[in-house]
Amino acid sequence: MNTQTITSYLYTYAWQTNEQELCHLEMRAMFGFDVASNILLASKKIEPSRSPFIRSRLDVLYEAEKVKDIALFAQQLVLGAGTFKVVCLNKFDLGDIQKIQQHERHQVEREIGLCIQAEADLVKPDIVFGLVWHNNRWYFGNYVEGEAIWLKHQQKPEMYSTALSTRVARAVANIAIPNPLGIRAIDPCCGIGTVLVEALSMNMDIVGRDINPLVAKGSRTNIAHFGLQGEVLMGDIAQITGSYDVAIIDLPYNLFTHISVDSQFTIIKSARRIAKRVVLVTIETIDNMVNEAGFEIIDRCVVKKGTFERQVLVCE
The missing domain is CATH 3.30.2130.30 (VC0802-like)
Incomplete structure (x- = not known):
């Protein structure tokens, strides 16, 4: 041609x-x-x-x-x-x-x-x-x-009813890492790895971490199930010593991972320490907390599912 x-x-x-x-x-x-x-x-x-x-x-x-x-x-x-x-x-x-x-x-x-x-x-x-x-x-x-690759990731061996949908998770990964070349990312509260699976399937350089050993294991299981390779460590975000270009954090909120306001603030402050840019997903308005941690919210949106709402905040 x-x-x-x-x-x-x-x-x-x-x-x-x-x-x-x-x-x-x-x-x-x-x-x-x-x-x-x-x-x-x-x-x-x-x-x-x-x-x-x-x-x-x-x-x-x-x-x-x-x-x-x-x-x-x-x-x-x-x-x-x-x-x-x-x-x-x-x-x-x-x-x-x-x-x-x-x-x-x-x-x-x-x-x-x-x-x-x-x-x-x-x-x-x-x-x-x-x-x-x-x-x-x-x-x-x-x-x-286009191919709806995210649809293939809906059925995972390990699942949470409150996890992000694969469609939302894929969009969040793209919002956090629009130009993947040379970008190092981390999901320090990765849960069962919904965001990790989407990011890894797009060849993004991302690692996962979770404070719950069973959840971290479930995330590894899900990643392997789709033939992907990615590292998922166990530990608190406060223990991270490395630095990353971007962090993606879906703040814990359900009954099994409920955390206090102080713990949420600790996560956001730790994110400020380890990453230049952070994309936060939250069901609560946390603008004051984000600003107090030293971030500026440069963009945002609301995702609705019935009466349930999530906010996606892009912070730098």
């Missing part, structure tokens, strides 16, 4: 209403901005399977106001012996643009496909091209579909 420098990427999103704030916080962490709609155009390339909210990514090769101009560009593509398929992504509402009806989508797919000098294969093509109508323009490029 012809090589071309790709400078823009178009992402399609899907989220549940109760997790919209979390999705937007993840957008801001990963791209530096958010959008109200479910379509985002950026210069940064992110693997779509990293986010629990990204449906797909289009690596934009060309954009134009008319389909015929996209067709002229498609004539120049050289695929060799490879097969292809063209899909129009406007099969659902994208931002203010209502979905394009099926017969119209198929029409533009055929118009573009007939111009590509290669064999079409609608079942198992070597490459999939995507086409999107957005901002009064057509965007055309290589289509990459």
